[in-house]
Amino acid sequence: MVTCACNASNDELTKQLDRIIDPYRGNPGGLIQVLTKAQNLVGYLPRRVQVQIAEGLGVSLQEVYGVVTFYAFFSLIPRGRHKISVCAGTACYVKGTKMVTKTLKDLLDLKPGQTTPDSRFTLEIVRCIGACGLAPAMIIDGKDVHGRLEPELIPAVLEQYA
Amino acid sequence: MINLTIDNQQVAVEPGTSILEAAQKVGARIPTLCYLKDINVIGACRICLVEVQGAKTFIPSCVAPVAEGMVVRTNTPAVLKARKLVLELILSDHPMECLTCLRNQNCELQDLAKEFGITEVRFDGAKTEYPADDSSPAIVRDPRKCVLCRRCISVCTNVQTVQALCAVNRGFDTLISPAFNEKLADMECVQCGQCSLVCPTGAIVERDDTAKVWAALADPKKHVVVQTAPATRVQLGEALGAEPGSIFTGQMVAGLRRLGFDKVFDTDFTADLTILEEGNELLQRVTNGGTLPMITSCSPGWIKFCEHFYPDLLNHLSTCKSPQQMFGSLVKTYYAEKEGIDPEDIYCVSIMPCTAKKYECQRPEMNSSGYQDVDVVLTTRELGRMFIQAGLDAANLPEEEYDAPLGISTGAGEIFGASGGVMEAALRTVYEVVTGETLENIDFEVCRGISGVKEATVQVGDLPVKVAITNGLGNARKVLDKIRAGEADYHFIEVMCCPGGCIGGGGSPIPTDIDIRLKRIDATYTEDERMALRKSHENPAVKALYEEFLEKPLGHKSHELLHTKYTPRGVNK
The missing domain is CATH 3.30.70.20 (Alpha-Beta Plaits)
Known part of the structure; x- marks a missing residue:
């Protein structure tokens, strides 16, 4: 898990972000690296973070925002402590992506792209994760693969993540 | 040179040439949509697909460079079918509101649909x-x-x-x-x-504001006056089907009268006035150690750019309002007084090659007359539409003259429409005012042309005046960064927001490309040469304005009516 700085004071956050930006100051080529580190720090990329990055690297806010919204990896909204990535690759899709998504939606009351009010989970739909043999599958926190999912198995999976 | 075959014809082109450009040399016109020469060459739309022997897929010709021995086919049935499919997919997400679209019959997508013989969208x-x-x-x-x-x-x-x-x-x-x-x-x-x-x-x-103008023209209580920007007379013809470079000055005046405007005046008049105010401001800054270089302030897009991106340089801007706004404040003061018309009843319309002028006239400080000085701005495109709506056959209208006094102008005012024109007009006047001599050759060729940054030193009496001229904001940046770095020793800089100057402004007829810009520039200097007077300080109506009303350049009334201030805005606010 990343160290979340979303509760840090504004001044403190500005300073922490500056430390991330400094090696790339005035260098537009560092945009993706800086965004990645900033998201690891803050948990997501709100406007004020993007503005600070734009001004630090000497690019327009439009440039930053275009990159942030292009890559599914970057998020404009606060992320939960755990990220659930439901695979919607062909095999999983055929074997029950919809069922997995619906079960999660019923259990957690959230749609893809959203975060639970207690910041525990963020749900997203991703393209093939390469676990076709385990379809339908999902990945939690980018590393734990849970496969051959069925509706009644999912609550136990979620319980592993506080 | 690279040798290749396109549609069974041999062609030799420079390395790095795209297939699209090479094909033009053998008379093969490949359709395009996203492509914009020198500006947008990204192969996004896939309309320009061609077949290249040995390639696994069709190739977007706008981004594919030629190669030695390449064999290209631009119009096989399979290629045409693929392009049509691409177009159909684009059209499947298009609202098909052509009949109610401002770009009806001036739309590249519509042209392609016609060219490709689209009669239905299957998706x-x-x-x-x-x-x-x-x-x-x-x-x-x-x-x-x-x-x-x-x-x-x-x-x-x-x-x-x-x-x-x-x-x-x-x-x-x-x-x-x-x-x-x-x-x-x-x-x-x-x-x-x-x-x-x-x-x-x-x-x-x-933003189409023609309805506001039609309403004003229909209102018997309103005294509706119009001013036409320098560039509009070398643009309007195109909006009405004439060749680029056509000069429609007299026809435009005649047409505006037939639309019902009470007075047809000319922004060229206040362009001349700008030269007197701005020229004197420059002399004052040079003499009194004011902020230099001084930069022109005629172009509202440029002003807003400076306010956002170079707020630290705002004191370099001339305090002169643009000619359009000088006209607006004078028409509701000087002209109203002279003619005994209540300024409240005057409705001031501008015809501009510019969309930013629509923004400028609404700036809160542009009300020196006590009213919004300029009520509405129409682009050349909108005026073209009004002419068509009114059934005006512009090409066959008799050529008429502007009304006095605010329609009297010189060639110096006219060339404000082209990059370098404000500078040239200023030099014509400043030279004569400072030296008291008559300028032998008034054509300052160094100021002219479309190149992004022009620099010159002009000897005015004892002073070598260093000037720079830029068009297009990217070029302005180059000069502004030099000022910031303390590396600019110019006295005077002309900045025009749009490439080529106002003749290439955002309100120009479509299409506007570099060749068309050059034709409009040529037409501008032709107009200048046709004028009896070509120096702003010789404009008799401007002289009368000072005698009857303003008293002197930079005088009290001038400051009140003709000068303005700027707002630092910054970015990402």
């Missing part, structure tokens, strides 16, 4: 449903009509270096917009409208 899929942004007084963005060609982004980012737009999201969800869906009116968009000039469809258009 009925999802439609883009993003809302329009009509926050700006100058331009309106309707993403539903957007084909995602990215020409607007390219011109805004690379030519103007404003970068007000980006591609948000990806795939079908892509939206061309400012970051965080900011409104164009609330951010650093300078309202120059270059995006509207390059948009192939009706996704970015000028």
Whole structure:
């Protein structure tokens, strides 16, 4: 898990972000690296973070925002402590992506792209994760693969993540 | 040279030439949509596909460089079918509101549909449903009509270096917009409208204000006056079907009278006046150690750009209002008094090659007369539409003269429309005022032409006056950065927001490309040569204005009516 700085004071956050930006100051080529580190720090990329990055690297806010919204990896909204990535690759899709998504939606009351009010989970739909043999599958926190999912198995999976 | 075969014809071209350009040499016109020579060459739309022998897929010819021995076919049935499929898929997400679109019959997508023989769209899929942004007084963005060609982004980012737009999201969800869906009116968009000039469809258009003008013309209580910007007379013809470079001065005046304007005046008159105010301001700054270089302030897109991106340099701007706004404040004071008309009843319309002028006339400080000085601005495109709506056969109208006094002008006022024109007009006057001698050769060729940054030193009496001239905001940046770095020893800089100057402004007829800009520039200097008077300080109506009303340049009334102040705005606010 990343160290979340979303509760840090504004001044403190500005300073922490500056430390991330400094090696790339005035260098537009560092945009993706800086965004990645900033998201690891803050948990997501709100406007004020993007503005600070734009001004630090000497690019327009439009440039930053275009990159942030292009890559599914970057998020404009606060992320939960755990990220659930439901695979919607062909095999999983055929074997029950919809069922997995619906079960999660019923259990957690959230749609893809959203975060639970207690910041525990963020749900997203991703393209093939390469676990076709385990379809339908999902990945939690980018590393734990849970496969051959069925509706009644999912609550136990979620319980592993506080 | 690279040798290749295109449609069974041998052709030799320079290395690095695209297949698209090579094909033009053998008379093969490949259709394009996103492509915009030198500005947007990204192969996004796939309309320009061709067959290349040995290639696994069809190749987008705008981005594919030629190779030795390449065998290209541009019009096989399979190629035509593939292009048509691409177009059908684009059209499947297009609103098909051609009959009610401002770009009806002036639309590249419509032209392609006709050229490809599209009689139906076989695909009925999802439609883009993003809302329009009509926050700006100058331009309106309707993403539903957007084909995602990215020409607007390219011109805004690379030519103007404003970068007000980006591609948000990806795939079908892509939206061309400012970051965080900011409104164009609330951010650093300078309202120059270059995006509207390059948009192939009706996704970015000028705000159409013709209804306001028709309403004013229909109101018997209103005394409706019109001013026409220098560039409009070398543009209007194109909006009415004439060749680029056509001069329609007399026909425009005649047509405006027939539309019902009470007086047809000329912004060239206040361009002459600007020279007297601005020339004297320059002399004052040089003499009194004021901020130098002084930079021209005629171009509202440039002003807004400076306010956002170079707020630290605002004291370099001349305090002169633009000629359009000088006209507005004089028409509701000087002219109203002279003619005994209540300024409240005067409705002042401007015809401008510019969308930013629509923004400028609404700036809160532009009310020195006690009213909004200029009530409404129409672009050349909108005036063209009014002529057509009124059934005016402009080419066959008799040529008429502007009304006195605010329609009397000189060639110096006329050349304000071309890059370098303000500088040349200023030099014609400053030289004679300072030296007391008559200028032998009034054609300052060094000021002319379309190159991005022009520099010259002109001997005026004892003083070698160093000047710079830029057009297009990306070029302005180069000079502004020199000022910031303390490396600019110019006295006077002319900045025009749009490439080529106002003749290439965001309100110009579509298409506007470099060749068309050059033709309009030639026409501008032809007009200058046709004028009896070609120096602003010789304008008899301007002299009378000072004698009867203003007293002297930079006098008390001038400061009140003809000068303005600027607002530091910054970016990402």
